[in-house]
Amino acid sequence: MAAPDSAPHGAAHDGATRGPVRVAVLGCGVVGTQVVRLLTQQRDDLAARVGAPLEIVGVAVRDVTAPRAGVDPALLTTDAEALVARADLVIEVIGGLEPARSLILRAIAAGASVVTANKALLAADGPTLYAAAEAAGVDLYFEAAVAGAIPLVRPVRESLAGDRILRVLGIVNGTTNYVLDQMATEGLDLSTAVAQAQQLGFAEADPTADVEGFDAAAKAAILASLAFHTRVPLELVHREGIAAITADDVAWAARTGHVVKLLAIAERTDEGVSARVHPALVPASHPLAGVHGAFNAVFVEAEAAGELMFYGRGAGGAPTASAVLGDVVSAARHRVHGGLGPVESTYADLPVLPASAALTRYQVRLDVADRPGVLAQVSAVLAEHGVSIEAVRQAPQLVAADPAADREAGPGAAASGAPASLAHLIITTHAATDAALSATVAAIAELDSVTRVVSVLRVEGA
Numbered sequence: 129m130a131a132p133d134s135a136p137h138g139a140a141h142d143g144a145t146r147g148p149v150r151v152a153v154l155g156c157g158v159v160g161t162q163v164v165r166l167l168t169q170q171r172d173d174l175a176a177r178v179g180a181p182l183e184i185v186g187v188a189v190r191d192v193t194a195p196r197a198g199v200d201p202a203l204l205t206t207d208a209e210a211l212v213a214r215a216d217l218v219i220e221v222i223g224g225l226e227p228a229r230s231l232i233l234r235a236i237a238a239g240a241s242v243v244t245a246n247k248a249l250l251a252a253d254g255p256t257l258y259a260a261a262e263a264a265g266v267d268l269y270f271e272a273a274v275a276g277a278i279p280l281v282r283p284v285r286e287s288l289a290g291d292r293i294l295r296v297l298g299i300v301n302g303t304t305n306y307v308l309d310q311m312a313t314e315g316l317d318l319s320t321a322v323a324q325a326q327q328l329g330f331a332e333a334d335p336t337a338d339v340e341g342f343d344a345a346a347k348a349a350i351l352a353s354l355a356f357h358t359r360v361p362l363e364l365v366h367r368e369g370i371a372a373i374t375a376d377d378v379a380w381a382a383r384t385g386h387v388v389k390l391l392a393i394a395e396r397t398d399e400g401v402s403a404r405v406h407p408a409l410v411p412a413s414h415p416l417a418g419v420h421g422a423f424n425a426v427f428v429e430a431e432a433a434g435e436l437m438f439y440g441r442g443a444g445g446a447p448t449a450s451a452v453l454g455d456v457v458s459a460a461r462h463r464v465h466g467g468l469g470p471v472e473s474t475y476a477d478l479p480v481l482p483a484s485a486a487l488t489r490y491q492v493r494l495d496v497a498d499r500p501g502v503l504a505q506v507s508a509v510l511a512e513h514g515v516s517i518e519a520v521r522q523a524p525q526l527v528a529a530d531p532a533a534d535r536e537a538g539p540g541a542a543a544s545g546a547p548a549s550l551a552h553l554i555i556t557t558h559a560a561t562d563a564a565l566s567a568t569v570a571a572i573a574e575l576d577s578v579t580r581v582v583s584v585l586r587v588e589g590a
């Protein structure tokens with residue numbers, strides 16, 4: 129059958145059209161440049177896979193004079209609003225809430241399908257976008273928003289749609305994994321490693337989003353919502369970043385057979401669902417401990433499927449563009465042949481529990497006076513709070529050699545005049561709630577024999 133001359137316009141899903149699918153790209157930074165490159169270089173393959181050519185009708189940028197390798201300057205425009213009105217398919221790779229949200233809504237209202245990599249926006253206001261797309265009968269795809277190149281959104285939404293997902297656990301932020309890995313293997317400090325991640329194109333425009341766990345929390349909210357068919361708002365995702373992780377934490381992790389990782393965990397229990405992001409000690413023998421650089425890895429546990437592991441590049445221009453292009457092909461095929469991708473599924477509407485209810489093991493490191501009865505005092509506090517000890521290890525610690533530690537040791541320690549015998553206690557607990565552990569640690573810190581609570585880290589994956 130000969131292709132008609134007219135291009136598919138607006139929400140035309142009649143399957144009769146075979147003209148080019150008009151594609152607008154919004155944003156031409158790390159990801160956008162690679163999206164344009166792939167759209168250009170893979171033009172013939174993409175046309176064959178879609179069933180019609182993909183025609184780039186424009187690339188919206190802030191500054192048309194900035195050099196962009198491999199992007200035809202004639203395509204650049206600063207008028208994103210006019211551009212979306214001329215497209216059948218809009219790729220949003222600007223990031224952030226505005227103007228991305230308004231442009232996506234404008235595109236949807238004009239009948240265009242949308243592909244976005246914007247987890248911040250989806251986690252903050254996904255339901256508005258999903259509802260608009262569903263009402264307009266267009267696709268909204270976002271594989272690149274979670275774990276970059278790794279197919280994860282599609283498997284959770286589609287491949288596992290017949291199963292019951294119980295848990296999602298993994299590393300979903302490439303920047304923080306890169307940083308923690310560089311601290312562990314190269315001895316770099318946090319800020320140097322973050323600067324490297326920025327240069328390599330892994331980090332968000334504001335890398336605080338990575339370091340403070342906002343990026344991972346957004347991904348956890350998206351994953352939990354998809355996995356449990358329940359809206360899990362970003363505000364209910366417990367979030368701790370890696371800013372407080374020290375070289376000392378990383379070194380002690382290694383000494384105790386662990387690696388520090390920033391984990392995102394979404395769980396379903398009989399009571400409801402929860403999502404949390406925090407650094408955790410992972411046993412060196414666990415597969416997640418072997419995830420280096422900006423790689424991501426996610427375990428999905430489903431009732432019938434059992435445990436599945438997804439691994440690959442979670443950040444970077446080309447890997448992220450790969451996920452964007454996969455979505456572009458799906459959405460463009462629907463423009464050409466008819467059909468729609470999955471819509472938001474929230475029918476289960478399970479209670480979203482505070483993550484403080486989650487049970488985890490902890491490792492608590494303390495500087496204590498090395499004298500009889502100290503261990504008994506510390507153990508008594510744990511017992512009083514119902515926190516059960518799994519293991520205790522003691523190591524000599526020359527705390528008096530560290531002036532900062534002397535200051536923190538407080539007047540009591542100074543009065544004792546003590547170059548004293550100090551020890552480092554590493555206590556691993558059995559599973560406890562956040563609330564029980566926090567109360568325990570506060571009480572331990574009050575003991576005269578405890579000069580410093582050095583760190584409290586969760587232990588996962590054992």
Ligand SMILES: NC(=O)c1ccc[n+]([C@@H]2O[C@H](COP(=O)([O-])OP(=O)(O)OC[C@H]3O[C@@H](n4cnc5c(N)ncnc54)[C@H](O)[C@@H]3O)[C@@H](O)[C@H]2O)c1
Pocket residue numbers: 154155156157158159160188189190208220221222223224227245246247248272273276329330331332333442443444445448
């Ligand atoms: N970089 C990655 O590894 C990665 C991975 C997965 C997802 N993402 C997501 O992809 C999106 C883009 O990320 P990035 O790393 O390419 O960011 P980037 O900062 O490199 O690129 C964004 C571009 O958008 C431009 N822009 C800003 N406002 C604009 C406007 N009003 N009109 C047109 N252009 C505008 C900026 O000038 C910039 O060039 C974000 O949502 C990000 O979270 C990035």
Ligand SMILES: N[C@@H](CCO)C(=O)O
Pocket residue numbers: 273275276300301302303304330331332338343442443444
């Ligand atoms: N800044 C993000 C990009 C991928 O979403 C990361 O480091 O993982």
Ligand code: NA
Pocket residue numbers: 271272273274275276277278279280281451
């Ligand atoms: Na992905």
